[in-house]
Amino acid sequence: MDFDFALLYHSFGNVMLDWHVLLAIFIGVTGGITIGALPGLTATMGVALLVPFTFGRPPVESLGMLLGIYCGGMYGGSISAILIRTPGTPAAAATVLEGYPMGQRGEAGRALAMALFASFSGGMFGALVMTFLSPYVAGVALEFSYVEYFALALFGLSVIISISGTSIIKGVMAGLFGLVLSTIGMDPISGYPRFTFGVIDLMEGPSFIPTLIGLFAVAELFSNIEKMGVTEKIKARIGQYFPSLADIKTSAPNILKSSAIGTIVGAIPGAGGDIAAFVSYAEAKRSSRHPEKFGTGLIEGVAATESANNACSGGAMIPLLSLGVPGDAVTAVLLGAFIVQGLQPGPLLYKEHMDIVYNVFAAMIVANVAMLVVGAFGVRFFARVIGIQKEILIPIIFVLSLCGSYAMRQNVFDVYLTIGFGVIGYLMQRYDYPLSPILLALILGPMAEANLRRSMVVSGGDWHILVSRPIAVSLMVLGVAFMVASVFNHKRIEKRLAEARLADTTP
Template sequence: MEFNWELMFTSYAAVFTPSILFMICVGTVAGIVIGALPGLTATMGVALLVPLTFGRAPLESLSMLMGIYCGAMYGGAISAILIRTPGTPAAAATVLEGYPMAKRGEAGRAMAMALFASFFGGVVGALIMTFASPFISSVALEFGPVEYFGLAIFGLSVIISISGRSLIKGMMSAFFGLLICTTGFDPISGYPRYTFGIVEMMEGPPFIPTLIGLFAVSEVFNEVQKIGGAQQIMAKLDQYLPSWADIKYCFKELCRSSIIGTVIGAIPGAGGDIAAFISYGEAKRASKNPERYGHGEIEGLAASECANNSCSGGAMIPLLSLGVPGDAVTAVLLGAFVIQGLQPGPMLYKEHIDLVYQIFASMMLAQFAMQFIGMAGIQLFARVIMVDRAILTPAIFVLSCVGAFAMRANVFDVYCTLFFGILGYVMMRYDYPLSPILLALILGPMAESNLRRALVISGGDFSILFSRPIAVTLMVLAVISLVMAIRGHQKVEAKLAEQEKLFNEVTQE
């Protein structure tokens, strides 16, 4: 597939019409709102709005859906930063640094950086999508069960980076997460495990309600404990764009994360949540100040937000060129294409190459729309953090329960949220990190089902795991990343111990 410059310019011209730009903006606004509301994900947003596109021209409807997709990926960060509730699973890693920043009164700085990082990642993802689709899509097909297992193991090696101060407690959280992943249907034999005869448990712990429970509801309980004391966070709200110093500080991470995000997005089945966690882990590993992570390090925030947005561009690559969706959102988009009478895949490139380029162009413009609309919204959104906690906390609680219910209109999910909320609260009280549970919930099923699948194919022979170069590379990377992360962790501990000693000496004097 030769790159066609002329076609690219004409396609930008086609997209630069009032009606298409309007559709992109409508989509982006809807996307940001949907993304920011916990329980409504990018996938749902696109799915719910697909029927609205039935009667419209292909470019009009697809550009609106692109807007929703990109907008929702950023929108998830808003609630992640302000109320510790990842609006979409892809923003789960954003909570780790975003919320501590907001608590410190830097909500504006965090939001500006999240927006800029999303924009940066989105642009890089869209660029890679435009120029390197054929190359990347050939790699995507190489991923079979063995490779997915390798990827899941590599992803799990990030656990050390998100474990907080105690490795043992991090590991305990992670293994607990892996354990609860085993509830529900066995992925290969179909046998229901640990369901206690409850139909709702047959598909394992519902992901979004668990996420909302662990992060938002546990924080609500935590806040309730403190209500009474003057508890208003004063935030400086004068930023639309991150400062030049912040951009320079994070620039290396932005570049790295946008590439990691695009590549992970292009692998079918691995979406923004995995991309964000892996980028975050890599950022911490490469950082000069890893001890600042977990306490509101802007670099970590930039890494995760950048990765989940570049992931969208990446996920479009296999969808358009192979007809294979790269993540859950693009799986729904596939349906939207089919309704338009378009079948994504190699034939789309042959028969509708102009539309393919127009999709590239609308994806790129959606990033700009997101940046501008996001800037207009920052002041509005960031004010949330300054609302009196006695009002904000119950509101978050209600929002959490509604969000859990909204996913599939089932009260069981609300109970599930409350259960994980209480569990999360108890774990926080005793300094057990929550993020490893989440990572295990994302990657556990992927690791298990693909390992089992590989073993079905090989007839139970484990040597299949070492027979494929990509899988072996990923597993070697996992070991390296693990060893380096442990050594990094020891360094951080040493540094912190030194600081504490100094602090004690100073206070004693």
């Protein structure tokens, strides 16, 4: 599939000249930065909470807003990481290492300016790679048959399970739990109702948006309520909006390298911004001329982690758009938002809704510019937002969660579903079961099952069909390789992450 420059140009017009879309993107970015800056509220939660607000709006407008939240949320996490040593999102955990010591030295403004600039550069890099690469990936994927889709789902699942969480066993259990949940409802081939307990509302399986609001918002609220801390007051003075030329010059090689790392990590299903940031940080430290200074507040460190986690968002969009397989938890939520709009991401989207795909490209690029503008002029406001009392914030998010899950089908059953998944998510998180495999399994499960069964229909029940196509075989082999490698590497990675986190908690 060739790249269509004229269509991209036209899509920029659609996004920038329609004030509804532009406004939606700016609202999304502002909301995303706010949510990202608030510790305990992640970008995933932000998108999940705000998906209901896109019901009934035109696709470009609603997707623009959600992409804005995604980009903004990734940057927003750095604000609280630098100012109060608490990463606003998991992806900003690595930013604490250099950002907070800078803030302590009275250089919070300089660190924040670099975080924003690096986020913008990384985000732009990721968005551009996405724009120019995904049509080609989709072109290849158009040739895929049921067998390749089955293999792709299997590959995605194996990667997700092997890299998430502190324990592989618990990661696998969470993934299998999600897959079992995905079988609730009518069987995709014969229509036989499974595990519905006779409840009509479960015929189509647990509704996606209420489920994820439960897992990612309500569960988080319960743990926030359980461990109510004292809200920190921000004392730092912020007098700088853009980094100095000297800082840009020092950090440029790291920004470029980390953007590339972030995009690649993002494109791997299941690997998100937190991993991208830690990998880039390690690389920046390894290749530095003065690695011993890392941890004392180096601007290059902030540049590396922030460009990586923002580049990750563009990377994660590549498999989502071109293959229909989300690259991380936020894109899994975005997939739900596409489906609400009646669009199924994947190669067919390029055939049937090419205009929408290019509008998404344009919206993503514009969202990054909007992030730069809103971030620069609003940094003092966002710094103050961190000080909002949780006693006020929590009940508001409860209302948004419950009403959001009710709104789509106007059905109280969905509210119960949200509460139920909130409790399950809270308990699982408390005992170290990762939640994102559940979310991705809910998407990849039906994809795996339906395509396996269809392959069987085509072959008349002959299993050999699964090994008859080279791409499918390679994907399955890669999936197994990922699992085996993760079992061997897990201890090493765990040790490193523990070290990094220890360094982060010891003053």
